Amino acid sequence: MKLFDVYPINNINIVKAFGSYVWDDNEVEYLDLYGGHAVISIGHTHPHWVEKIEDQLEKIAFYSNSVKIPLQAELADKLGKVSGKNNYQLFLCNSGAEANENALKLASFHNGRKKIIAFTKAFHGRTSLAVSATDNRSIIAPVNETENVVFLPFNDEEALKQYFKENGNNVCAVIVESIQGVGGIKVASKSFLQLIRKLCTEYGAVFIADEVQCGYGRTGKFYALDYAEVNADIYSMAKGMGNGFPIGAIAISPEIAPKYFMLGTTFGGNHLACAAGIAVLDVIENEKLMQNAEELGYFLMQEIAKIPELKNVRGKGLMIGFDVPGELKDLKKNLLFKHKIFTGEAKPNVIRLLPSLALTKNDAEKFLKALNEEVAFLVSQTENISAAINA
Numbered sequence: 001m002k003l004f005d006v007y008p009i010n011n012i013n014i015v016k017a018f019g020s021y022v023w024d025d026n027e028v029e030y031l032d033l034y035g036g037h038a039v040i041s042i043g044h045t046h047p048h049w050v051e052k053i054e055d056q057l058e059k060i061a062f063y064s065n066s067v068k069i070p071l072q073a074e075l076a077d078k079l080g081k082v083s084g085k086n087n088y089q090l091f092l093c094n095s096g097a098e099a100n101e102n103a104l105k106l107a108s109f110h111n112g113r114k115k116i117i118a119f120t121k122a123f124h125g126r127t128s129l130a131v132s133a134t135d136n137r138s139i140i141a142p143v144n145e146t147e148n149v150v151f152l153p154f155n156d157e158e159a160l161k162q163y164f165k166e167n168g169n170n171v172c173a174v175i176v177e178s179i180q181g182v183g184g185i186k187v188a189s190k191s192f193l194q195l196i197r198k199l200c201t202e203y204g205a206v207f208i209a210d211e212v213q214c215g216y217g218r219t220g221k222f223y224a225l226d227y228a229e230v231n232a233d234i235y236s237m238a239k240g241m242g243n244g245f246p247i248g249a250i251a252i253s254p255e256i257a258p259k260y261f262m263l264g265t266t267f268g269g270n271h272l273a274c275a276a277g278i279a280v281l282d283v284i285e286n287e288k289l290m291q292n293a294e295e296l297g298y299f300l301m302q303e304i305a306k307i308p309e310l311k312n313v314r315g316k317g318l319m320i321g322f323d324v325p326g327e328l329k330d331l332k333k334n335l336l337f338k339h340k341i342f343t344g345e346a347k348p349n350v351i352r353l354l355p356s357l358a359l360t361k362n363d364a365e366k367f368l369k370a371l372n373e374e375v376a377f378l379v380s381q382t383e384n385i386s387a388a389i390n391a
């Protein structure tokens with residue numbers, strides 16, 4: 001049997017990882033500023049995380065949600081504390097798409113409505129309703145097409161006001177990434193997020209903050225929405241939550257009441273996943289990783305902005321994007337194969353940095369040195385080519 005070929009991949013086999021570094025099967029070392037797509041929050045194979053998972057594995061890995069699982073309550077307590085939202089309720093699942101699927105479904109159960117507002121360039125996952133709320137026609141299968149989702153322009157306050165004015169009483173939920181990830185590190189303005197809050201409250205719609213990529217401390221605050229100083233009714237999360245162990249969740253406002261069987265899952269909240277999740281929060285707190293993300297992110301953005309060829313440096317904390325002009329199109333590839341540094345991308349021309357929140361200043365400087373060198377190299381190459389053409 002062969003693999004179903006859905007990913008264009010780099011020909012690299014990573015066999016070992018620690019902190020912000022990974023090694024391939026030839027023992028070549030790479031600096032990881034991609035974090036396996038924003039997943040590595042506390043650093044690869046963090047000793048506390050390994051120990052917690054190993055300890056749990058020796059006791060019990062899984063039992064279904066038909067019995068008490070005290071680790072779930074422990075995770076909920078810690079998450080409430082670290083996120084500053086103690087009065088929210090936690091529902092555990094296994095991935096980001098699943099978190100958003102449950103968030104949207106819960107919103108609809110809550111107010112009985114159907115219309116979902118999502119935004120241009122949004123990415124919310126690949127399951128049925130999550131993908132319908134994703135602004136990419138090419139990944140929406142015919143069976144997932146629905147008139148229940150409307151896309152409004154991101155950061156356009158007038159369009160949002162107008163839509164609510166005309167249809168507000170039918171709006172079930174607004175789902176938004178405070179910083180769009182797949183969409184290319186697009187930061188929602190504070191006033192836009194505050195307007196979503198205001199209109200949702202006014203019209204009885206549910207405000208869903210998709211924090212799957214921008215959340216969990218990555219921006220320097222626990223939720224990226226915290227920068228707007230408003231609360232969502234539901235926060236969805238996954239990626240950084242398990243540092244690579246699959247776990248997702250929604251944090252639900254106390255105003256939304258649960259009913260038996262409205263949501264459910266076999267694997268969500270299993271013992272091993274909870275152990276991983278608790279270890280991640282321990283480390284985020286003990287090693288002050290949100291503060292580190294904020295400080296190092298600021299440093300990186302300031303330094304990248306000094307390279308004139310790279311445009312529109314943007315983001316918050318360790319969620320950073322910048323535009324790469326056409327002449328430097330090999331930059332990402334050369335960072336990987338020449339300098340042994342993994343970075344992320346967003347089509348067509350954005351480099352995304354999504355490193356572990358435990359990145360060190362030394363490693364940030366190592367990246368900046370490589371970036372400066374590679375940009376200078378690519379610029380000199382284009383200059384040589386144009387000199388040859390003009391000669």
Ligand SMILES: Cc1ncc(COP(=O)(O)O)c(C=O)c1O
Nearest residue numbers: 095096097123124125181212213
């Ligand atoms: C903002 C956002 N939401 C949802 C998802 C889907 O998460 P998963 O791949 O875990 O289903 C992603 C994944 O990239 C994401 O970036």
